[in-house]
Amino acid sequence: MPQEAVETIIHDNEAALLRYAWRYLHDDASAQDAVQVAFIKYVHHDKVIFNPRAWLFRAVRNYCLNLLKQQQRRPEISLEHTAEQSKGHSDAPDTELINREDGQIIRRCIDNLKPKHKEVVVLKLEHGRSYREIAMIMQATVSNVGFMLHEAMKQLRSDLAEELVR
Amino acid sequence: MNHKKTLRLITDYFAGELSAPVSEQLMAHLEACETCRKEFEEFDELWSRTGEVLAEDSTIEQLSDERKDFIATAKALAAKTKKKSPTVTRRIIEYGAVAAILLIFAGMLLPALNSARSNGVMRSARNEAEYKRMETTMVDIADDKMTEGADSGGEAKEESTARALKIYRDGLAKQSGVRSRNRRTEFAETPIVLSGTVAKKTVRKQVKTKWAAGFEAADRDDTFGGDSNQFSARRSAPTLKQTDERLFVARRSAPTLGKDAKNEVLPMELKESLASGEARHKYALSKRKKSKANELQLAAQKPQSSSLRHPGAKSPQKIIMEKRLNQSSKSLVKADAVESNRFMGKIVVDRAEKKGLLRETESYADKEKSNKKRQRRIPVQRKVFKLNLKLWNITTVQNLRVLMQQRGYPLTARVSINRHDNTLTFYDTSANLMKAATLFSKLQAAEKELKDFRNGIPMLKTKLRPVSTFSIDTDTASYVQAKRMIMNGQRPDPMKIREEEFVNYFDYHYRSPKKTVFGVYLEAAPAPFRSGKVLLRIGVQGKKLGPNSGTVSSYTILFDGSGSMAAGNRLELAFQTMQLLFNRLSVNDRVSLIVCNEQPGLLFVGRRGGSKASLFQQLKRIKPAGAADFSAGLSLAYRTAMRNYLPGGINKVVIISDGIVKLPKAQLSEVMNEIDRSRRRGISNIVIGVGGDGDDQLLEKLAAAGDGSYVFIDRSKDAVELFNQQFDARFREIARDVKIQVEFNAAAVPEYRQIGYRNRQLSKADFRNDKINAGEVGSGQSVTALYEMKLNRELPAKMMLAIVRLRYKPIDSDEVIEEEFVITSNEVDRSFATATPGFKLATFVAEFAESLRYPETPGIASGSGVAAKLSPLFHRNFSNDGKVAELLMLTRKVK
Known part of the structure; x- marks a missing residue:
């Protein structure tokens, strides 16, 4: 593949991939590792890749899941760390505090979703990937992705309603 | 468009996956349907909020430059090593080369094919080489003639082949006449050796002949198939030679053919012609008896003469010739094969005998019948x-x-x-x-x-069983329940009495260990109620953890919401228990509540411990009714606990129930498996029993399976005590799978028995099997076990009585620790009076428990008997201990 193509692919996707990897690993350095490995795999791959972006996402996902498995951590996306980290850096006015409180609840609700559902939600809502791409990344069928997203949103809504009843 | 379908469409709409016409349809529906519109708006909000929240997490946006450089280098490397797509000329060259190689091969194959055609059969390269070697080394003339014969065609060719064959054989006879005769003698004798009882010495030899037989059989496949051509005629020559030079061939073929032939079943043709072969063999034997030399000559000349009789015969005659040739040589071979087969059979029997394989012997019996000579069967x-x-x-x-x-x-x-x-x-x-x-x-x-309890509680003979192994049990429910019954004027059910739970209910004030996880205290003194017996007390005291600093905990409460819970003060007690638990929560702790009735449901999930008022508020929603589907409830509880798992924290499932639940036996094992899986992941449980008329054993089982303890709450005081004094002990574990093994010295202790721990017994091998689930010990908790021993009189000083081994897994590491303690004869107190107060108390409690467990068994003191001895002890040493005061009261109540 031509040199420029790789450059553009890196440029277009690195931010999203880093975010995605970080979601699993919660560590900047590890996330960079994951993305770097994915890109290296990509340049070494000698067959034609039809959807490089989805391919890269999948490579990152596989890397992250493998890593988590090796570390014997529970292989799912956790928002727990985010909550702790974002606590520190902003002294916000009251309204924002309420918003933050709100955000915490949503975070917790997302956290309580099934791992696969959580992944679909992240890929769709955070990364805006299409069902087709999500299907490629997660090795599922397109209709299954739609179903999972629907289920996840339903669950999220009922959990949120329950949380906000108080 | 129904509501459910709309919801799905709304998801797809926000996902941007809806085609234009369908989204138009959706919009139209939304305008018409108000509920769906509301839904849509809610969804919009949820979607955007969730998106925002997810976007809030900040992370680095770019790969660092050095990583980018690294990728660039990797790419450059990959580009270098990657194969360029071949050009057209290159392709042509490649195809040309392949074609050329094919041509060369074809050219090489062609002559071979030709010669094969003239020979009739394709020979393998190895056969050919072997054959060549034999030909050159053995008889040069025959070789020449044969090649001649092979090269020329038609009848003349056949004729010359036959002639060559004859000359070849003659040469053979000349060159190795004496030797082959000797061999033949040896060979002819072997079947006799075999038909007698098999001596092990002959095994090797016989296997060799078997190999030879296999070789012959393989040959026969070619020659017997009716292939009437020159090559098979030529091949029969080596076959003949084999007859003469059997052992030579056997040796040569053994490494290659032996492997296959050893286990090979005889070919069909051979089996069919088995009878005739055997007959011939017999004939040969009878002849041999008359005149050995005669017979040998016969065997040597017979094939020769038969081949000479038809020197230029045409194909059909040739078949006959070959058959004769083969049969004459085969008659011996076959007979041998039969014998060696029988011998193989014998090996099978021997093996069966060794392993005791019944089936093989039986199936072999059938085979044997056909052989007529019956081997002795091993019944x-x-x-x-x-x-x-x-x-x-x-x-x-x-x-x-x-x-x-x-x-x-x-x-x-x-x-x-x-x-x-x-x-x-x-x-x-x-x-x-x-x-x-x-x-x-x-x-x-x-x-x-x-x-047999007619003569008191029986003792175990140390000689028969010197080692006693058990798992620790920290439950206390059995005592609390018995207490309730006695206070109501009833006698508790003996089957519900677990002596160890009585003993472990009381505090014996063991010294808390400073460095190790456990302190072990052994004490022995004469038994107060049965003369001549000595009691051994093993006290295990767990270390006390410091104040709870920063450990988070996640509790999942499974509340039995069945109708029976409304009876008496059960609901009140359960609510109080939960409130006490909520009060202990810190801000970062989490709690979930599951109400288990016919359809177990989540009341709330993963609530933080901060807002206690709202948690209390939730309890008001519980209305007990119906039956409790405990299997669904338990599985939901454990799943919820898994979801709210806090790594490094306390993860507990709190089961509050009166034991009147629906848990069919069929589902029990499934539930137990789930509990066991969670236990391995670090989710333990605590079973809090109320009421006391339910399935007590089930609750105990649940606690035992789930790394937990089973406590019974009868009064609000019990609940308060559980969450104040015992909280650390019940909720903060220090060690798991705690097992104790006591090995008695048979020379000093001829008999012994353990008091209690009946359903906690382990096998000796289980002690060091770390997969076996055993009891858990919480912070500052102590466990006491008692043994009653009979000692030999006049024991020498410092004689070892027993070794006590303690094995456990500390909660904060994966290693397993085993410790060993010894008690010797001079550590036994002179009299019961000089024993420590704790020892005395444990003795009395155990005696009381046994009096309830084994009513009217001789040798066991009655309740009042215990009371008489307990009373002075209470006044002297335990007057401040409410538990002992209670016990005293109970012992007085039981006659």
Whole structure:
């Protein structure tokens, strides 16, 4: 593949991939590792890749899941760390505090979703990937992705309603 | 468009996956339907909020430059190593080269094919080489003639081949006449050796002949198939030669053919012609008896003459010739094959005999019938012995072997052990089975004796079973329940009495260990109620953890919301328990509540411990009714606990129930498996019982399976105590799978028995098997076990009485620790009076428990008998202990 193509692919996707990897690993350095490995795999791959972006996402996902498995951590996306980290850096006015409180609840609700559902939600809502791409990344069928997203949103809504009843 | 479908469409709409016409339809529907519109708006909000929240997490946006450089280098490297797509000219060259190679091969194959055609059969390269070698080394002239014959065509060719054959054979006879005769003698004699009893010495030799037979059989496949051509005629020459030079061939062919031939079943043709072969063999034998030399000559000349009779014969005649040739040589071979086959059969029997494989022997019996000569069959029988395997420490066959060896019955049979049914299945000869039966009847008699309480509680013979192993039990429910019954003027059900739970309810004030996880305190003194017996107390004291600093905890409460919970003060107690638990929560702790009735449901999930008022508020929503589907409830509880798992924190499922629940036996094992899985992941449980008329054993089982403890709450005081004094002990574990093994010295302690721990018994081998689930110990918790021993009189000083081993897994590491303690004869107190107060108390509690467990058993003191001795102890040492005061009252109530 031509040199420029790789450059553009890196440029277009690195931010999203880093975010995605970080979601699993919660560590900047590890996330960079994951993305770097994915890109290296990509340049070494000698067959034609039809959807490089989805391919890269999948490579990152596989890397992250493998890593988590090796570390014997529970292989799912956790928002727990985010909550702790974002606590520190902003002294916000009251309204924002309420918003933050709100955000915490949503975070917790997302956290309580099934791992696969959580992944679909992240890929769709955070990364805006299409069902087709999500299907490629997660090795599922397109209709299954739609179903999972629907289920996840339903669950999220009922959990949120329950949380906000108080 | 129905509501459900709309919802799905709304998701797809926000996902941007809806085609234009469908989204138009959706919009139209939304305008018409208000509920769906509301739904849509809510969804919009949720979607955007979730997106925002997810976007809030900040992370680095770019790969660092050095990583980018790294990727660039990797790419450059990949580009270098990557294969360029081949150009057209290159392709042509490649194809050309392949074609050329193919042509060369074809050219090489062509002459070979031609010669094969002239020979009729394709020979393998190896055969050819071998054949060539034989030809050159053995007879040059014959070789020349044969090649001649092979090269020329038509009848003349056949003729010359036959001639060549003759010359070849003559040459053979000339060159190795004497030697081959000797060989033949040897060979002819072997079947006789075989038909007699088989001596092990001959094994190797016979296997060799078997190989030879296999070789012959393989040859015969070619020659017997009716292939009437020159090559097979030529091949029959080596066959002949083999007859003469059998052992030579056998040796040569053994490495290659032996492997296949060894296990090979005889070919069909051979089997069919078996009878005739044998007949010939017999004939040969009878001849041999008359005149050995004559017979040998006959055997040597017969094939020759038959081949000479038809020197230029055409194909059909040639077949006859070949058959004769082969048969004459085969008659011996076949007979040998039969014998060696029989011999192989014998090996099978021997093996069967060794392993006791019944089936093989039986199937072999059928084969044998056809051979007419019957081998002696080994009668293997099956016998099942029922035995309490745990009691005799039988876990593996090795255990059994040792046990039998020690009693003078070496284990020879095949045995299968079923630990669930407590059965041993033996496969052995009847004589050996009789021996085993005498041993096991002794053990069974000993077992029966243990169940006989007419002469007091029976003791175990140390010689029979020197090692006692058990898992620690920190439950106390049995005592609390018995207390409730006695206070109501009833006698508790003996089956519900677990002595260890009585003993462990009380505080014995062991010293808390400073460095280690556990302190072990051994004490022995004469028993107060039975003269001549000595009591051994093993006190295990767990270390006390410091104040709870920063450990988060996640509780999942499974509340039994069945109708029975509304009875009496159960609901009140349960609510109080939950409120006490909520009060102990810190801000970062999490709690979930599941109400288990006919359809178990989540009341709330993963709530933080901060807002206690709202948690209390939730309790008001509980309305007990109907039956409780406990299997669904438990599985939901454990799933919820898994979801709210806090790594490094306390993860507990709190089960509050009166034990009146629906849990069919079929589902029990499934639920237990789930509990066990969660236990391995670090989710333990605590079972809090209320009421007291439910399935007490089920609740105990749940606690035992889930690394938890079973406590019973009868009054609000109990609940308060559980969450104030005992909270650390019940909720903060220090060690898991705590097991104790006591090995008695048979020279000093001829008999012993353990008090309590009946359903916590382990097999000896389980002690060091770290997969076996055993009891847990919480912070500052102590466990006491008691043994009653009979000591030999006049023991020498410092004689070892018993070794106590403690094995456990500390909660904060994966390693397993085993410690060993010894008690010697001079550590035994002179009299009961000089024993420590704690020892005395434990003795009295145990005696009281046993008086309830074994009513009207001679030798066991009555309640009032215990009361008489307990009273002075209470006044002297335990006057401040409310628990002991209660016990005193109870003992006085029981007659």
